Amino acid sequence: MTALPAKRVEVSPAGLMALTVDALVEVCQTMQEITLEARGECASFDASTSNDLECGSTISLMRPGKSWNLALFGRLTSCQTLARALLAMEPSEAIGNEELADALGEILNMMAGVAKRKMAPEEAKQVQLGLPLFITGTECFRYLAKGIRVYCQRVAGPAVDVEVILVWKEGS
Amino acid sequence: MKILIVDDSTAMRRIVRRTLEKAGFTGHEVIEAENGALALARVESDQPDLILADWNMPELSGIGMLRALRERGIATPFGFVTSEGTEAMREEAAAASACFFLTKPFTPELMAEALREHIR
Numbered sequence: 001m002t003a004l005p006a007k008r009v010e011v012s013p014a015g016l017m018a019l020t021v022d023a024l025v026e027v028c029q030t031m032q033e034i035t036l037e038a039r040g041e042c043a044s045f046d047a048s049t050s051n052d053l054e055c056g057s058t059i060s061l062m063r064p065g066k067s068w069n070l071a072l073f074g075r076l077t078s079c080q081t082l083a084r085a086l087l088a089m090e091p092s093e094a095i096g097n098e099e100l101a102d103a104l105g106e107i108l109n110m111m112a113g114v115a116k117r118k119m120a121p122e123e124a125k126q127v128q129l130g131l132p133l134f135i136t137g138t139e140c141f142r143y144l145a146k147g148i149r150v151y152c153q154r155v156a157g158p159a160v161d162v163e164v165i166l167v168w169k170e171g172s
Numbered sequence: 173m174k175i176l177i178v179d180d181s182t183a184m185r186r187i188v189r190r191t192l193e194k195a196g197f198t199g200h201e202v203i204e205a206e207n208g209a210l211a212l213a214r215v216e217s218d219q220p221d222l223i224l225a226d227w228n229m230p231e232l233s234g235i236g237m238l239r240a241l242r243e244r245g246i247a248t249p250f251g252f253v254t255s256e257g258t259e260a261m262r263e264e265a266a267a268a269s270a271c272f273f274l275t276k277p278f279t280p281e282l283m284a285e286a287l288r289e290h291i292r
Contacts, residue, residue, distance in 0.1 A: 030277035031187070087183055088190060102183040109181075110276045113255025117275070124258050129228065 011123055013151050016115070017042045017166050020070055021153050023114035024164055027107060028157070032085035036157035045150035045165060053140040053163065055079050057104035059112045060130030070112055072104065073140050074162030079104055081159045091159075097136075105132030143167075173292055174201045176220035178211040178237065179253070180229045184276075188224060188253055194280035197291050208232030212240055220248060222290055227254035227261065238268045249290050253278070 011019075021038050028034040056073030072079075080095050083103035089095060109132055116124050135143055144150050149168040154161070175192070179185045185204050192202065203218055205211035209231040215223070223241075225234040232240070238250050249271050254261075257275035265273050274286045 027277045030279055083183075087186060099183065102181055106181050106183045106187075109255045113257065113276060117257055121259065125260065129256060131228075131230075 011119060013149065013166060013168055014042060016068060017151055017153055017164070019115040019118050020111060020166065021155060021164050023111045023118065024072065024107075024155060026114055027110045028082065028085075028160075031107075031110070032082065034082070034085055034157055034160060036155050036160060039154045039156050042151055042153040045144055045152040047141055047144070055100070055104075055134070055136040056140060056162075056165075057101070057108045057132050057134050058143065058165075058167075059105075059108045059132045061112060061116070062128045062130060063126040069167035070108065070115070071135075071143070071165040071167065072108055072111070072162055073135075073165060074160075078160045078162050082107060082162070101134035104134060108132045173221040174203065174218065175291075176203050176205060176211060176214060176218070176223045178205045178208065178223065178225035178229070178234065180206050180226065184226065184253075191278065191280050191283050192287075195284040195287070196280075197284075197287065200291070208234060208237030208240075211237055215241060215246060215248065222287075223248055223250045224253050225250065227252055227256055235264060235268060238265075238270060242269060251286065251290070 025036050028036050052075050053073040054076045056071055056079060058069050058071035061068045061070060080100060083095055083100045084091060084093060086103045086107060087099065112129050116127055144167065151166045153164045155164050177185050177188050189202050203214060203220065205214045207229040225237060227234040234252055251272035252265055252270055253274045255276045257273060262273050271290060272286045274283060
């Protein structure tokens, strides 16, 4: 008897972005007591009109024949605000690059974990999370050129203004 | 009690330590390890009473560490504090004798609920 192929449930870019933004809001509210909300609509990423992307972190969601990268990029001050809140540091406390990278990586990791838990079980089963990668400066834009489609959603709150970015890849 | 926190993220080890205190579990000795392999050595040398471990870690994962401990006959109570928490992972953890499964993000209240039975 031939085994039937596993049932495949497709997630659309808009659906995955919505899951991801909700996940970020949940993570920041629960762990940092920072209330964030989506501003405007999810759109294709346009480097010429996007906010300054000075640093951020990215994580891969890999599945057979396809992968997505989720990223959280923003100005350095916004990323530092998120990191300080996660680490229970004072707003004026100096934060080193290593602490910033570690904290942003954890935020991404939690965000991806929550998004995965909210996917349909058949979809979630196929998805493997990678390890977070910290990126700064022009590398942020270079990284975004790797996807076949790149979507972004601005998310903001007190002292935080960041872009949640979904890089869609196929055939990898 | 001696509690071992195992996570490759320094930030997360700091958060777990802080949340333990916020959850009311104060006055315990807390020790740390960066991955499952280093944690195995710490279990042998420090003999913790409770282990809180991440699932995805380099060198040796949390589930790999739990299985290695049980193969060595070490029955220290072991729980997961992890970002991923699919039903399949929970079942795998329970089958390997994990005593709780706490998913990130978590509040002190959720941590208190998960650990109440395991911290004296």
